[in-house]
Amino acid sequence: MKNLFIGVCLAFTVAVAFAAPPKYVFLYIGDGMSTPQRMVAEEFARNANHGELAMNMLPYHATTRTRSLTSLITDSAAAATAIACGSKTYNGALGVDGDNNRVESVAEVAHRNGQKVGIVTTVTICHATPAGFYAHRKNRGLYYQIGLDLIASGFEYFAGGGLDGAFDKKKDPEYRGNVYELAAQVGYKMVWDKPGFTALKPGDGKVWVHCCEGELPYDIDTDFSVYPSLAELTQKGIELLDNPNGFFMMIEGGTLDHSGHSNDAAANLRDVLALDKAVQVGLAFAKAHADETLLIVTGDHETGGMAMGFAGTGYAFHMDRLVHQKCSSDEFARILRKAKKEKPDFSFEDAKPLLTKYFGFVFEAKEGGTDDKAAGEKFAKANAGTKGNPMLLRPNEIEQLKAGFNKGSLHHAARKLISDKSGVGWSSGSHTALPVLTTSTGKYADHFIGMYENTEIANRIKQLYQ
Ligand SMILES: [Zn+2]
Structure with missing residues (x-):
């Protein structure tokens, strides 16, 4: 009986402890x-x-x-x-x-x-x-x-x-x-x-x-x-x-x-x-x-x-490319506004060094680089694999950024391009x-x-x- 009493007390204590x-x-x-x-x-x-x-x-x-x-x-x-x-x-x-x-x-x-x-x-x-x-x-x-x-x-x-x-x-x-x-x-x-x-x-x-x-x-x-x-x-x-x-x-x-x-x-x-x-x-x-x-x-x-995968990158996912982004696209918009204020005729050419600094985009190949579009395209294609510099932009990617610049939304074009290149998709x-x-x-x-x-x-x- 005594043991039963102790058992009941213990069970009650456990129950109370559990309920705490x-x-x-x-x-x-x-x-x-x-x-x-x-x-x-x-x-x-x-x-x-x-x-x-x-x-x-x-x-x-x-x-x-x-x-x-x-x-x-x-x-x-x-x-x-x-x-x-x-x-x-x-x-x-x-x-x-x-x-x-x-x-x-x-x-x-x-x-x-x-x-x-x-x-x-x-x-x-x-x-x-x-x-x-x-x-x-x-x-x-x-x-x-x-x-x-x-x-x-x-x-x-x-x-x-x-x-x-x-x-x-x-x-x-x-x-x-x-x-x-x-x-x-x-x-x-x-x-x-x-x-x-x-x-x-x-x-x-x-x-x-x-x-x-x-x-x-x-x-x-x-x-x-x-x-x-x-x-x-x-x-x-x-x-x-x-x-x-x-x-x-x-x-x-x-x-x-x-x-x-x-x-x-x-x-x-x-x-x-x-x-x-x-x-x-x-x-x-x-x-x-x-x-x-x-x-x-x-x-x-x-x-x-948000999606882990993007049509442009197939089965690949390149988080190493997002490392190059050094500020938010909102902050990049502020940086661009400031640059435009300081230089009223601020052009896409002026924006390129900023895109390189804050997004890691490379506009010209360091080796074998050329101003010739066809040759540049060939080089970019050759470098687009894992052995080349993946941040080297292809002509169509440069055109995307340029279009964004012309619309006054380069910061959006830049964050979209780096998402695309990294394999991160967005639907909304x-x-x-x-x-x-x-x-x-x-x-x-x-x-x-x-x-x-x-x-x-x-x-x-x-x-x-x-
Ligand atoms: Zn919420």
Whole structure:
């Protein structure tokens, strides 16, 4: 009888222990990141002998459907509401269901359970994905009101871009004052630059790190002496949020969606790699807190219709060619604008050295080069194989760039050409309906396997807190 009693007590203890929510939750979201984005970045890393992505090596896998209430192709707000709150809603809505009822996010559930909460992103903090975890609005564009919701959340750590200029919108029907000033009044320590960020330490209370007013630059363009990396923002979050009750942190790679919209493969994969570095920070923490940490990596939808393969390159895939791209196509557009301002008669010939510098395009063969078109074509053809310089442009490729220059869109022509030469295909400038890959590790990661709707991520996390 005594043994039975002990057995029952043990079983109860095990059951209670099993029912305990994870002490630490890391939820990583790549905006616009599905399997192609993760695999193109991985192939790029493998090509540079960096091996597989940490996010792709997590032991539990799921395929997550992304449709919203109103469309097979979701927008980021409906996707954020699904992942954060567990409710399908219409495109554009944040933190409310299809009937505009407020729905609680997993971050709010964790906070209600005594955990600290961090929301981290590389885009504006009021952008759809981060806002899905703290805001409840019918329209994702109500940045001022979303800012008010941010303050009302009481979450302990916000880090990313600002409110995109909407912090003091006097004409807003809910105007109550400058949001940044209101945040300081309710106890948020406001941080405005990297030195201030670096100096943050545990005990600083609630913190709002404002890296810039808009979104952060793409990783490929970033000056890390000015801006913190996503990995640094994550590491700081751990330091500030760690406490006996644990924490919930959402970390978003937000700008990779934008490079997906502009079909800029090099910028996109670099942002996936930056997110992966942030995942590695979480994994190091999870390793030191085994059996207490749940870590999930997902995407909100796919952007760009990215494909690993392009009609022009057949069965070949050339990630080594994307190494030559040194800035995003958006940044290249700025460089061109500046060059044109300095030289009003700026010509395609003037643009060639810039195309060589920033995209690695070679216009003339170094050996046997000639101005004769037929001979040049013959040489380019001879060099187009693996033994020659693959960045040596064929006459038709030079014509593509020239046509782009004449239309005022050389930056688009350049990123398209390097994508084509690398074997990366694109089918859209928008989001697509492709399901996303969700990987996870740690406590309760086995709850996140199978093929399910994006709402299940929130609902299964919420169940852990019940
Ligand atoms: Zn999105």
